[in-house]
Amino acid sequence: MEHDFVMVEKEDGCSRDDPPKYLSEISLLVDSLADPLWSLNTFIHDNPELAFEEFKTHDALVKFMRSQDGWQVTPSACGIKTAWIATFNLGKPGPVVSFNAEMDALPGLGHACGHNLIAIASLAAGLTAACIVKRHGLGGKIVIFGTPGEEGYRGGKILLLERGAYQDVDISLISHPGILHNSPLVRTTAFARLEVEYFGKAAHAGKSPWEGINALDAVVVAYNAISVLRQQTKPDDVIGLAITDGGKATNVIHAYASCVCMIHTGTWSRLEALCEKVSKCFQAGAGATGAKVNITLTEGYKDHVPNRVLAASYTEYWNQLPNVPEPQIPPCEQLTHVPSSTDQGNLSYALPSLNASFAIPPAAPGRQGQPHSPEFEVASGTYEAFERALRVGKALAGTAIDVLTEPGLLGKIKRQWEQDMAAKAAGASP
Ligand SMILES: [Zn+2]
Ligand SMILES: [Zn+2]
Structure with missing residues (x-):
């Protein structure tokens, strides 16, 4: 969906004190995936497919996930031809963290919404989080969902949700590229x-x-x-x-x-x-x-309710990663209102969700198009945009690792979600 930021608000109580765990290890692991992920990114970008027709992308991503150690992969999941689910579970109890990989392009415009970058960020994050789990003997389960059909008004995530795919999942993480700034606290309509x-x-x-x-x-x-x-x-x-x-x-x-x-x-x-x-x-x-x-x-889609506790983790990792190429996210994040919709919104009503927005550089100097424009289609296929997606993958992986390792954090995240849902029920706009 289209990202065009119009308003930000000051937020309170969203910063954390603990230093990010496994930061440099996460960064190195994501960097080690750059070559195969760049090939995948280029393949998806150069083979744009419409909502629920992402057959080539589905097959490429399923094949890639099957080549990764320890992952169980279900193609055409939940009776949806282009949905897939990849699970990493070593059997040690713990939270279940998930990432969504979007895949669809726009009629006549190709990947002008940059969903190739969303898929790459989530793959980078999921694979890295799984590697940390294995190396350090952590408990918990990592799931990556291939979620088709976000453009339009039917929503692959809604179908997956209705068919029980997220039943045992504790949190849902995703990102979306835009043009203006980086924000983990994104509200959509x-x-x-x-x-x-x-x-x-x-x-x-x-x-x-x-x-x-x-x-x-x-x-x-x-x-x-x-x-x-x-x-x-x-x-x-x-x-x-x-x-x-x-x-x-x-x-x-x-x-x-x-x-x-x-x-x-x-x-x-x-x-x-x-x-x-x-x-x-x-x-x-x-x-x-x-x-x-x-x-x-x-x-259609519900508004996205961003989880402030997850956003605080994400911000911590984002700001402390090496080679910061752009301004840091303010320690006390700001709420970003985006006048467009996503089916991640429906997930945010079912479980705690983070939908991090990230800026990608223009296709060429002076050619900074909005999402859903030809300029953005070019920009979303560049190596510079891919590098931004990897950086997002690092911060998403860090957020997942925080949830798996920090005692009480999942409870805090869920309490925040319950408060947000109660406020929604009372007619407020948290
Ligand atoms: Zn779009
Ligand atoms: Zn989009």
Whole structure:
């Protein structure tokens, strides 16, 4: 999904005192994976595949994970052709930490959302965390999920979640490239899609228009009602409309018309309220004209609720890794609002989640495109962007190792998640 930062807020109580564990070992392990991961990155980037059609990427990643010591790999997991699950488990009890690897590209734009880099960061992190577990005899389990179909509104992670893939998983870690800055505390928007059809009655527009019921008029009334509603929406609310069928001829009263509406907003509870208001506008179109209305609501992605305790670990590792190429993340992280959506949001309502944003350099001087632009597609295939993804992989691996080794940390993470969910239930926006 698209990343375009609009607002940051000061956050409290998010810093940690302990020095990061195994820092240089994690850094060296990720660096040792650079060659094979660069080949994979280039292969994925140069073979862009659309949502749920990531067959080449699925096969390449499954093959690669099967070549790694100690990993159990399930291709086409949970009945989803391009999903896969790789598990590293030495049998010693402990937390279950997971990473998501996205794979899909955009129609006509290739990897203009940089999901190749997301896959690479998660692979680097998962493989490195597993290596640390093995070398130091740690307890716990590492899981990497190949999560298809993030672009669009169906969401491979939602399917995996519904089919029980995350049932025994304690935390979910992922990252996403953007252009502006690095932040582990990313909030994204929730969205829903309404497909609306009006059924009227055809009649000759000149001879006997009074015998008809104009379905297009119903769309127009609804469009105008929503335009009026927009004056009183909140800054986070975005309502997009498209007329998908506005009738076939000018000399008939239109028996049928349809439109589609996308609603994005800051929280899931706000989304529900806004869907109700918008639905009433569509009903107003029916009421005004006498047309019958049929509204099909598809729930999209939930807003992402970032876990502050996980973010503190990530920040600690990110800032102390060698060769810092850019400004450090402030010790007390800031909350970054991103006006786009991801199915990682749905996971964040089911278990503690971290969705770290990272900046990649422009494709060429002065060619700094946003995600979902041709410039970003070029940028996401460069070695410089790949190096940033490896750095993210190091900080994600460190976060996972913190969870596996620091007594009480998982409990603290879960308590934070419970607080966030309770605040959400009470209508707040934590
Ligand atoms: Zn995207
Ligand atoms: Zn994306």
